Amino acid sequence: MAYPGNYQSQGNYPPQQGNYPPQQGSYPPHQDSYGQYPPQQGGQYPSQQGGQYPPQPGGYGGPPQGQYPSSQGSGYAGQPGGYGGGQHGGYPPGGQQGGYPAGGQQGGYPGQAPPLHQGGYGGPPMGGPPVSAPPMGGPVSWYTSSIPPLHSAQVQGDVDRLHQAMRGIGTRESELIAVLGSRPPLHIQQVAIAYQGAYGRDLRSQVESETSGRFREVLVGCLTPLPEFDAKWLRKAIEGLGTDEALLTEILVGRTNQEIHDIKLAYNALYRRDAVRDVQSEVSGDAKHLLTALLAGARDESGQVLDPMADVEALYRAGEKRLGTDESTFIRILCSRSDRHLQAVFAGYVQRTGHTLEKAIKREFSGDMERVLLGMYALFTDRPGYIASLFEKSMHGLGTDDDMLVRLAVRHHDPNLMSLIKQAYLHRYGKQLYNRVSGETSGDYRAILLALIGK
Template identity: 35%
Template sequence: MSYYPPPNQPPYGAYPPQGHPPPQGYHQQPPYPQQQPYGAPPGGPPPQQGHYPPQGQYGHPPPQQQGYYGAPSPQPHAGYHAPSPQPPYGQAPPPHGQPPYGQAPYGQPPQGHAPPPGPPGGPGFGGPPPGAYGAPPPGGAPMGHGPPAMPSLGYAPGQTAPGDYRQQCDQLRKAMKGFGTDEKALIAVLAPLDPLQMAAVRATYSTHIGRDLYKDVKSETGGYFEQGLLAVIEGPLMHDVICAHEAVDGIGTKEWMLNDVLLGRSNADLNAIKGAYEHKYRRSLIRDVEGDLSFKTADLFKAVVRADRREESVPVNPQAVEDEVRTLHGSTAGRMVNNIAEVSGILARSSDAELRAIDQGFHRRYNVSLEKHLEKEFSGHMEDAFLHMLRTATDPAMRDAILLEECMAGMGTKDERLVVRVVRVHWNRNHKERVKAAYRHRFGKNLVDRVRGETSGDYQRLMVALLE
């Protein structure tokens, strides 16, 4: 079976082009017109499954393709067929002033959707920047950067879905009130919610019931089932913040968790995470991360957390890409000691579009994929970090499929990782379908069945519900 790289993607949190329904979930605005109206109880017809874009060639996306990665094709196609990410390498960039390939003008939301509001800024240590977490600094984008992307769905604190969620809150309270807990009811209400619906339910629970949903669920559940429910209730931004703190808190570092939360993210989302982290813990995220890592990995993450990647709105410069390709090869191949600083700098500052071009250019010039080259030249946490950044740009669905299998491969299940990664994937329903297709393509198995076989009880029911 032929394998095709993923479709052209906007930066995480960027609005999709006008005329196309925006995809749902963790990294994009949801296709509200195609789903139940906000305020209606969740649990309507499930999203279309098993339909993927037909095979395409570089620079020629399949006809009638809707949205970005994870968007269904009008016709069913077996297997995992992801179309080309961008025009052929070396093709002239869009005219000056025009948006990058396949994207709407930056700063303009799709019709019918206003930009997500943010909380008012506040003085004091760690207070959120003016406007919203992740908002660009006053004065516009830095020199050399294009117009910034919007934060992802769920990354603007205080933003909730419109509608009446008292019925869901009553169901949640009934499931936990009195003797015993109705775990199935908790799953049925919470698993279908998107980030803004979850925020609305939590806020409504506080005003309508007069109690804290997070505390109620925490007191009524336990184990990995509790961990999964609380991760859903926290929402994507605060779950990232809590994970980032947990990764560096105490003795030792959870490198995998730092990778999952911080690497391959847009500047807007990283700024949102930094602002919320400092607001919650009264500590600097960049100092905590740098102080918990060692040597070159600390330098890599320091560069990443600065959040000064080139934006996706900056057209790819073919000559600059060729220079980066040569630098990557010269910094690693045939050397006694790799120049990690140069590799880190390229991967940390390049946009996803640039990394895809670099990946293509590297393979064309040296007849080996950049991924295989990095696997050969590096090991340990540095190898994992580089591969995570590259795969985020070239194939995020396959990246997540591999990360999920890592949780279950070998003796025993890495349950904490599985919970974190399943919850993160579930926020974007279209991307989730891509991940399931990529998993079947790579491992020849059904992801939901695989997870079902590695878990049990209420924990199993929750993981399956989040993935279905």
């Protein structure tokens, strides 16, 4: 079965030559999630050199062993009262004050989560010093940003430009594009908070009232805190007829336990419903148990690689070596082990069997369970390549899936993150993502998408 957008492994997984950046100051791929694998001889994980796509067996160009990439402003600006505080970038302990209130809307907008004092997944206090990096192997999301916060003068400059763009009769769309299309999520949330303080208006609501169509959809998406953004798409994945398991997988795989917790809190605040129960009511069979395990947010975040060959043998015995399949073993290992450990397991499976776990999944599973497991495997082994395939899927064939295109552009518009995806897209399809999107869209909608993607 093909991945979404005909996503197929090109050669052996992971890609063998070159690697992603980071260059200096770029997005720091974290040790836990996209760690370096497979082990070289002697059991060492290779350090990355260079900055080319696709990644070497080591993954996403992580730092040498024993080091952790420095993080200046690792994520979104955080103040008490929202998602911040806690482990590394400021999460509150699960269930304690600091997250969304259970059910209720305190000073929010109809159909929206309560206004936050920070943008989402971790980060330093607004205007404060950068949060120090977590210890080696600590839980860091692929979405954690290394971009430092704006200085107050820069924030005020953006606030003034946005105010002038929406002042009086008419709207200067080019100014909205210039500001909101050029700023990563952290900076946009800084500007939104300052705008509220300066003019007593919610920037998201103001932009929504001044714009229309897909253009408005993109801008409002950029101004939506990430946990709320993810919660809304989780809802879209399960509402109506049928369930979009690929979208659920995209949202839930490769996230820290705290991020899963934040998404569930945001979902509860938006819809006054329980995300786990809603997913369970829409999905059946083994896929239901698998997605429930992902929503539990109970993955090992120590970053340690235990004994990968023990898990390799367990997966082999649960699948290819027996008549029938022990689905619970696949769920237990893939939903509880650290991302770094799983990288070693995937490499070990090739050593044990001569083929990838991906191939084994295709042999042993079908239907929803196969689709979710294949999506998980792709996201664990080459997330930029998988997201690039979704971009292509949104524009492939007759017409454009604008919902998907908007979601992908908004969700990944951190420039360092988008850089990885653009490299993966070029490697996979032999053309620039920027040019592909330009040819499929028009007007202000095209302009804001191209600003988010960048050349």
